[in-house]
Amino acid sequence: MTKLCLLATALLFAAAARAHHSAAVHFVTDETVSVSGAMEEFRIQNPHSVVFVRVTDEQGVEAVWVAEWAPASVLRRIGMQGNSIKPGDRVTIAGSPARDGSKTLLLRMMTFADGRPPIGGGSGVAPAESEILEE
Amino acid sequence: MRRPFVRTLLAGIFATSLIPVSAQTPESARDRELDRLSGFWVTRFDLEPYEKTMIDALPSGTHLLTDTGTVPELALGDFGGLKLTPQALAQIEAFDPAAQRGPSEACVPPSLVYFMQAPFPMEVHTSPEMIVLKMEYYDLVRIIFLDGREHPADNPHTKSGHSVGHWEGDTLVVDTTRVAAATFMNNGFNHSDDMHVVERFRLSPDGTTLWITQVYDDPATFEGLAARYMAYTKVPEGGYVYPFDCNPGYSLN
Numbered sequence: 001m002t003k004l005c006l007l008a009t010a011l012l013f014a015a016a017a018r019a020h021h022s023a024a025v026h027f028v029t030d031e032t033v034s035v036s037g038a039m040e041e042f043r044i045q046n047p048h049s050v051v052f053v054r055v056t057d058e059q060g061v062e063a064v065w066v067a068e069w070a071p072a073s074v075l076r077r078i079g080m081q082g083n084s085i086k087p088g089d090r091v092t093i094a095g096s097p098a099r100d101g102s103k104t105l106l107l108r109m110m111t112f113a114d115g116r117p118p119i120g121g122g123s124g125v126a127p128a129e130s131e132i133l134e135e
Numbered sequence: 136m137r138r139p140f141v142r143t144l145l146a147g148i149f150a151t152s153l154i155p156v157s158a159q160t161p162e163s164a165r166d167r168e169l170d171r172l173s174g175f176w177v178t179r180f181d182l183e184p185y186e187k188t189m190i191d192a193l194p195s196g197t198h199l200l201t202d203t204g205t206v207p208e209l210a211l212g213d214f215g216g217l218k219l220t221p222q223a224l225a226q227i228e229a230f231d232p233a234a235q236r237g238p239s240e241a242c243v244p245p246s247l248v249y250f251m252q253a254p255f256p257m258e259v260h261t262s263p264e265m266i267v268l269k270m271e272y273y274d275l276v277r278i279i280f281l282d283g284r285e286h287p288a289d290n291p292h293t294k295s296g297h298s299v300g301h302w303e304g305d306t307l308v309v310d311t312t313r314v315a316a317a318t319f320m321n322n323g324f325n326h327s328d329d330m331h332v333v334e335r336f337r338l339s340p341d342g343t344t345l346w347i348t349q350v351y352d353d354p355a356t357f358e359g360l361a362a363r364y365m366a367y368t369k370v371p372e373g374g375y376v377y378p379f380d381c382n383p384g385y386s387l388n
Contacts, residue, residue, distance in 0.1 A: 022321040024210040025232050045382040047241065073255055073271055073377050 027096035027106040034094035035065050035105075036113075042085040044072045051085070051107065053093055067093050067107035070120075078119075090114070165302055169261040171342045172307075175374035176367035177256040179344065180204045185364050186346045192306070192335055197350055197360040202320065203252045204365075209320045215361070223324060223356040230323030242381035244273035246294040246317035248326055248351060252365045258376055266300065266307075271376035279309050286312045292328045307336040319356070327355040343369050 023029055037055035049069040056062050069075070075084075085091070090113035095105035111118040182204035193199065200215040202208055209215055211232070219227070234240050244250065255271040268277040279298040290297045296314035300307050311332040319326040331352040338345055345367040352360055 022208045022210075022235070024208045025322050026236060029207055045384075046379050047381055071255070073379065076377060 023096065023106055025099075027098055029096045029106070031097055032094055032108065033097045033105060034092060036090070036092040037065070039085050039087055039089040039091055040064060041087065042082065044075055044080060044082045044084075046071045046073060049075055051091075051093065051110070053091060063103055065093065065103045065105065067095055067105040069107045069110075080119075164305070166263070168302070168305055168307070168338065169263065169266070171338050172259055172266065172336070172345070173261045175256060175258055175370045176345060177370060178252065178254050179366040179368045180254070182364065182366055186337075186339075186366075189335060189337065189346045189348050189364060193348060193362050194350060194360055197362045200320075200361055200363050203363050209322050211322050213322065214320060214324055214357075217357040217361055218359070219324070219357050220355060222327075226325060227323045232323070238383040241383040242273075244275060244294050244317075244381075245321075246314050246326070246330070247277060247296055247311065248314065248330060248332065248349070249318055249321065250275060250294070251347065251349065252363065255379075256370075256374065256376055257367070258374075269376055271379055273381060274376075274379045279307075286310075292316075296330075296332065305337060309334040309336065319351075319353075325356070326351070326353045329353060329355050343371075345369070 035053065035055045037053045040052040040054050041050075042052075043050045049072055051067045051069055053065045053067070054062055055065050092111045092113075093105060093107055094109045094111075095107040098104035098106075109118055109120055190199070198216060200217075202215060245253075250270060250272050253270075253272045257271065258267075258269040260267040260269070264280070264282050266279040266281065268279070270276065273294075275295060277295040277298060279300045281300050283301075284299060286297050286299065290313045292313050292315040294315050294317060296311040298309050298311040300309040302308070309332075311334070312330075314326070314328065314330045314332065316325055316328045316330075318324070333350045333352075335348045336345060347365045347367070348362055349365075350360055350362045
């Protein structure tokens with residue numbers, strides 16, 4: 001892995017996405033929520049990439065969770081492309097919940113059911129103790 | 136016979152001592168620092184411990200903000216200990232956090248007051264007359280003029296402002312005005328377009344780290360002086376910034 005790739009990886013786990021909007025203003029940054037489900041859509045873009053994950057709760061009710069992720073600039077430097085995560089891929093996303101109570105996260109960690117390496121969020125401090133909401 | 140030579144030599148030494156330090160930085164030393172500055176840099180987040188000499192060089196009484204590096208951004212209502220003016224407080228009262236994530240503001244770039252600490256790389260291109268910082272963040276560009284020119288009175292306000300620099304030993308001191316009003320702390324507190332920024336750029340002895348301080352003076356929005364400390368790491372193999380191409384559609388979830 002080149003040094004630039006290492007630095008990009010470091011950004012994923014340490015960086016705060018500043019300006020355009022503040023993490024602290026919109027998300028509860030000292031809490032972590034985790035949900036698992038199937039990827040609906042992955043948009044790699046700036047200022048934030050976005051993932052949509054369809055989650056089924058214990059009552060069988062489906063809902064789509066939206067997570068703001070690292071900028072395309074960061075994800076592309078670790079080799080990700082728009083098709084790196086496909087619809088249907090089983091994932092667990094963990095991050096800071098939105099202050100408005102919506103099903104929105106500031107993504108800090110994505111793990112994959114197929115065992116591929118997890119990817120950080122590039123969105124701030126280390127995640128707080130995780131609260132698993134739905135499987 | 137030696138006396139006239141000695142007198143001349145001493146006179147020359149005395150005259151040289153009257154020249155400001157900045158003018159004494161040898162051209163070769165300036166060229167060396169410009170060469171070391173040139174390259175591809177990525178934001179550094181492990182800032183602790185701060186480079187003490189950079190902090191010691193801050194003007195007396197400057198309030199050092201600590202919202203850079205891995206420290207989270209300031210929350211609503213937290214202004215880092217600064218005393219804000221009524222003008223600033225009134226503007227904060229009208230701040231709409233929801234709009235900040237909406238399509239109308241999602242792609243509004245910050246000014247150099249905020250974008251220099253953003254987690255995106257920059258290309259630095261240097262010449263004896265100017266330094267160009269090509270930022271990946273919002274595809275912004277800064278030009279730092281080194282030719283001794285003054286700030287123009289009619290330069291449009293921009294997010295990068297108008298910057299002039301001079302050398303003080305191995306430190307590049309950059310003075311910037313004409314900065315368009317923009318966020319100061321990303322929580323509703325904006326600086327005015329009268330913001331005045333003085334930066335100090337200095338390279339570590341091994342050239343792998345670029346230390347930067349920014350000192351902010353904006354009496355329209357806060358009292359006294361404030362400062363931030365930040366740093367960049369050089370990528371030895373080089374690199375290029377990617378197009379940022381901001382997409383406001385991300386906010387339309």
